[in-house]
Amino acid sequence: MTQAKVIVGLGSCGVAAGAKKVYDKIAALQVAEKLDFELKKTSCIGMCYREPLVEIIDESGSYLYGDIDENKAVELINQHISQHNPIKDYVVHTDLFETVDNSYTDDQVKIALRNCGYIDPESIDEYEERNGYRAIKKIAGSAMSRLDVIQSMLESGLRGRGGGGFPTGLKWKFANNNKADEKYIICNADEGDPGAFMDRSVLEGDPHSVVEGMIIGAYAIEATGGVIYCRAEYPLAIKRLEIAIKQARERGYLGKNILGIQGFNFDMYIKEGAGAFVCGEETALIASVEGQRGMPRKRPPFPAASGLWKKPTNINNVETYANIPWIIINGAKEYAKYGTEKSKGTKVFALAGKIKRSGLVEVPMGMSIRDVIFKLGGGIQNDKRFKAVQMGGPSGGCIPEHLADIPIDYDSVNSTGAIMGSGGMVVMDETTCMIDVAKFFLDFTQKESCGKCTFCRVGTKRMLEILTRITEGEGQEGDIEMLEDLSYQIKESSLCGLGQTAPNPVLTTLKYFRDEYEAHIIDKKCPAKVCKPLLTYTVDPEKCTGCTVCAKNCPSNCIDGARKEVHFINQEACIQCGACYSKCKFDAILVN
Amino acid sequence: MRIARIRKETTVTEQVPIDLSLMDPLIEKYKGKKGNMIPLLQGTQELYGYIPREAFHKLADGTGLKLSDMYGVATFYAQFRLNPVGKHIIKICHGTACHVQNANELSEALEEALKIKDGETTEDGLFTLESVACLGCCSLAPVMMIGDNTSGKLTGPQAVKIVKNIRIAENN
Ligand SMILES: Cc1cc2nc3c(=O)[nH]c(=O)nc-3n(C[C@H](O)[C@H](O)[C@H](O)COP(=O)(O)O)c2cc1C
Numbered sequence: 151m152t153q154a155k156v157i158v159g160l161g162s163c164g165v166a167a168g169a170k171k172v173y174d175k176i177a178a179l180q181v182a183e184k185l186d187f188e189l190k191k192t193s194c195i196g197m198c199y200r201e202p203l204v205e206i207i208d209e210s211g212s213y214l215y216g217d218i219d220e221n222k223a224v225e226l227i228n229q230h231i232s233q234h235n236p237i238k239d240y241v242v243h244t245d246l247f248e249t250v251d252n253s254y255t256d257d258q259v260k261i262a263l264r265n266c267g268y269i270d271p272e273s274i275d276e277y278e279e280r281n282g283y284r285a286i287k288k289i290a291g292s293a294m295s296r297l298d299v300i301q302s303m304l305e306s307g308l309r310g311r312g313g314g315g316f317p318t319g320l321k322w323k324f325a326n327n328n329k330a331d332e333k334y335i336i337c338n339a340d341e342g343d344p345g346a347f348m349d350r351s352v353l354e355g356d357p358h359s360v361v362e363g364m365i366i367g368a369y370a371i372e373a374t375g376g377v378i379y380c381r382a383e384y385p386l387a388i389k390r391l392e393i394a395i396k397q398a399r400e401r402g403y404l405g406k407n408i409l410g411i412q413g414f415n416f417d418m419y420i421k422e423g424a425g426a427f428v429c430g431e432e433t434a435l436i437a438s439v440e441g442q443r444g445m446p447r448k449r450p451p452f453p454a455a456s457g458l459w460k461k462p463t464n465i466n467n468v469e470t471y472a473n474i475p476w477i478i479i480n481g482a483k484e485y486a487k488y489g490t491e492k493s494k495g496t497k498v499f500a501l502a503g504k505i506k507r508s509g510l511v512e513v514p515m516g517m518s519i520r521d522v523i524f525k526l527g528g529g530i531q532n533d534k535r536f537k538a539v540q541m542g543g544p545s546g547g548c549i550p551e552h553l554a555d556i557p558i559d560y561d562s563v564n565s566t567g568a569i570m571g572s573g574g575m576v577v578m579d580e581t582t583c584m585i586d587v588a589k590f591f592l593d594f595t596q597k598e599s600c601g602k603c604t605f606c607r608v609g610t611k612r613m614l615e616i617l618t619r620i621t622e623g624e625g626q627e628g629d630i631e632m633l634e635d636l637s638y639q640i641k642e643s644s645l646c647g648l649g650q651t652a653p654n655p656v657l658t659t660l661k662y663f664r665d666e667y668e669a670h671i672i673d674k675k676c677p678a679k680v681c682k683p684l685l686t687y688t689v690d691p692e693k694c695t696g697c698t699v700c701a702k703n704c705p706s707n708c709i710d711g712a713r714k715e716v717h718f719i720n721q722e723a724c725i726q727c728g729a730c731y732s733k734c735k736f737d738a739i740l741v742n
Numbered sequence: 743m744r745i746a747r748i749r750k751e752t753t754v755t756e757q758v759p760i761d762l763s764l765m766d767p768l769i770e771k772y773k774g775k776k777g778n779m780i781p782l783l784q785g786t787q788e789l790y791g792y793i794p795r796e797a798f799h800k801l802a803d804g805t806g807l808k809l810s811d812m813y814g815v816a817t818f819y820a821q822f823r824l825n826p827v828g829k830h831i832i833k834i835c836h837g838t839a840c841h842v843q844n845a846n847e848l849s850e851a852l853e854e855a856l857k858i859k860d861g862e863t864t865e866d867g868l869f870t871l872e873s874v875a876c877l878g879c880c881s882l883a884p885v886m887m888i889g890d891n892t893s894g895k896l897t898g899p900q901a902v903k904i905v906k907n908i909r910i911a912e913n914n
C-alpha cells in the first residue's frame with residue numbers, strides 16, 4: 151500500500167482563512183497518534199472561496215476538501231486516513247465523482263498556473279519533477295540559439311500579461327539588438343491594480359517558474375543581471391522568491407557559464423517596492439530600482455535602449471515569465487493553439503467582488519465574460535442581479551451586463567473602453583453604485599499621481615471633487631459635461647499610462663450608466679442606495695417594536711418615540727448617517 | 743498628488759531618546775553602493791518603526807546622501823513614515839474588491855472604537871490605523887492585516903473584537 155499524502159494549501163489567502171492552524175493541528179495529530187501519512191505544504195490552487203483547502207491523495211485518487219477548520223481536519227484524518235473512508239460532503243473537487251465545484255475547474259487550462267497548488271513552492275526538487283528547469287536545459291542541450299528562442303516567443307503569439315499586451319518576442323528582439331557590456335532583465339512584480347492577485351499567487355505558488363522564465367529571457371537578450379521588483383505588501387512572495395533564487399544558484403541555474411553555455415553569466419536579486427502604484431510603469435520602476443523617486447520619464451529612449459543604469463533593459467510581468475518555460479518545452483505552436491487570432495494562449499483572471507466563487511482561474515483567451523463569471527465563477531452572490539464587471543483596475547473600466555457576451559481578448563475588451571489590464575475582474579451587482587466606483591478609482595489615481603504633469607495632478611483632483619459632490623447630493627447641471635471635458639484633456643496631456651488612462655473608470659460609467667449619474671444629479675437619488683447623503687431613512691411601523699435603540703444612537707437626536715411605541719424620524723434634522731439602520735435589530739428602518 | 747500624504751511632523755512631548763548607533767551596521771552595509779537610498783530608508787524604518795529626523799542627519803553624515811534627496815524619496819513612497827507609530831499597525835484594505843464588499847464599515851467601526859482617524863495612533867501608543875490598497879487576499883474581502891496576521895470576510899464588530907483582544911492581551 152502506498153503512503154497517503156495530506157497536502158495543506160498555505161498561500162496568503164489560505165493562511166488568512168486559517169490554514170496554518172489546520173496544518174499545525176494535522177501535524178500534531180500525526181505525531182500524537184503515530185499516523186502513517188506524508189504531510190505536505192503547497193500554495194494557492196485558485197479556489198480561494200473554499201479556503202482552507204486540504205488535499206488527500208491515497209491509492210484511490212485525489213480528494214480536495216474545502217472549508218476545513220481545525221475540527222473538520224480532525225474528522226478528516228480520523229475518517230479518511232485512519233478508516234479509509236473519504237468524507238464526500240466536504241469534497242470540493244475530485245475526478246472520482248461529481249462535486250458541486252467541479253465546474254470551477256472543467257474549462258480551465260493551466261499553463262501559467264501549471265504548478266500552483268500542486269507543488270511545495272519551497273522545494274526545487276518538486277519543481278524539477280514537474281518539468282522544472284527542463285526548458286533551460288533544452289536550450290543548453292539542443293543549442294537553441296538566442297534568435298531561436300526569440301523566434302519561438304514570436305511564433306507563440308505571447309503578449310505581455312502586465313497590462314499593455316505588447317508582444318514579448320518583439321520586446322526581446324529589441325533588447326537583443328542593442329549591444330552593450332551590461333544588460334538587465336527585470337520582472338515587474340509590483341502588482342498595483344487593487345483587486346488583482348494573480349502575480350502574488352504565482353510568486354507564492356511557483357516562484358521557480360518565474361526565475362526560470364527570467365533565465366531564459368536573460369539568455370535571449372544576453373542580460374548580465376536580473377531584478378525582481380516586488381511589492382513590500384507581499385512578504386510571503388518575497389520569502390519564497392528568496393528561497394527559489396538561492397536554490398537555483400546552488401544547482402547552477404544562476405551563476406557563471408550556466409549549464410555549460412559558455413559566456414552565459416547571469417544572476418538576480420529582489421528589490422522591494424516601497425508602495426507607489428506609479429512604479430509599475432517601466433521608467434518609474436527603473437528610477438525606483440536606482441533608489442530615486444519613482445517618477446516616469448519621457449520615452450524614447452525606451453528601456454530596451456537605455457534602461458536601468460542607462461543600460462539596455464527588458465521588463466516583463468510575472469505571469470508573462472511564468473508562461474515562458476512551458477512554451478519552450480511544449481513548443482510555440484502548442485501554445486498558439488489556445489486563444490484567438492490576435493490574443494494567443496491563456497490568461498489568468500482574479501475573480502473578486504460580488505461573485506460566488508472568488509479566486510483564480512486560467513482560461514484560454516476568447517472565452518466570454520459571461521462564461522467566466524457564471525460557469526466558472528458560479529454567478530452572483532445571493533443570486534442578485536449582475537450589473538457590471540470592472541476590468542483593468544484604475545486604468546480600466548466597467549463593462550455592463552449587456553456586453554458580457556464579448557470574448558475576452560485584448561481587442562474586444564479595449565473596444566468596450568475598459569482594458570484587459572493584469573486580469574483583475576471585480577464583479578458588481580445591483581447594490582454597487584457606479585458613481586461611487588468611479589469616485590473610488592479617481593480617489594486612487596489622484597493619490598497615486600506622481601505629480602509631474604499638470605493635467606494628471608490637478609485634473610484628477612478636479613474630477614474627484616466633482617464626483618464627490620455628485621455622491622453628496624450637490625451635483626449640478628453641467629457636471630457630466632465637465633467630467634467629459636476634463637477626461638479628454640487629461641488623456642491627451644499626460645506623460646505616462648497612469649494619467650492617460652485615469653479617466654477610463656469615469657468614461658465607461660458615463661457611457662453605460664449615464665442614467666445613474668442623472669439620478670444622482672437631477673433627482674438626488676442613489677438607485678443602488680450607497681450614497682448616504684442621498685438616502686431617506688424612515689421607520690417601518692409594522693416592524694418597529696419601540697425598543698428605542700435607534701433614538702439612543704442617533705447623533706443628531708432626530709428620532710422621537712416613547713418606549714414600546716412606533717418611532718418617527720424627523721427628516722429636517724436627519725443627517726443621513728445610517729446609524730439607526732445599522733443598529734436596528736428588527737430591520738424596521740427603511741432606506742429609500 | 744503624493745504630497746497630500748505628507749503628514750505634519752508631530753512633536754512628541756516626552757521625547758524617547760533614540761539610539762542612533764543601531765544604524766551603524768546598516769550604513770556600513772550600504773555605504774557607497776549604487777541605488778542604496780531606498781534600502782537605507784527601509785532599514786532605518788525597520789529599526790525605529792518610522793524615520794526620525796535625527797536618523798536623516800545620521801544617514802547624510804554617514805553616506806554622503808543629500809538630505810533633500812532623502813526627504814524627497816521618503817515622502818514619495820507610501821511606505822515611509824515620518825512620525826512614530828503604534829505598537830500594532832492595523833491595515834485596512836481599501837482595494838477595489840474590499841471597497842465593493844464594504845471595507846468602509848471596518849474603518850468606521852475601528853475609528854469609532856479606537857477614537858482615532860485613518861493614519862492616527864491611539865493615545866496609549868498601541869494602535870495605528872492605516873488604509874492600504876489591496877493586500878492580495880481579495881477573495882476574502884473585506885480584509886484587515888495586523889502585523890503578519892491577515893483576516894478576511896470581516897464585519898465591523900468582528901474587526902473591533904480582534905483589536906480588543908489584542909488590547910486585552912497587551913494589558914495583561
Ligand atoms: C501606472 C502603471 C502601472 C502599472 N502597473 C503594473 C503592474 O503593477 N504590474 C505589471 O506587470 N505591469 C504594470 N504596468 C505595465 C508595465 O509598465 C509594463 O508594461 C509591463 O510590466 C511590461 O510587462 P509585459 O510586457 O510582460 O506585460 C503598469 C503601467 C502603468 C502605466
Ligand code: SF4
Binds near residue numbers: 603604606607
Ligand atoms: S501622467 Fe501622472 S503619473 Fe504619469 S508622469 Fe504624468 S503626473 Fe506622473
Ligand code: FES
Binds near residue numbers: 841876878885
Ligand atoms: S482589494 Fe482588499 S485584498 Fe485585494
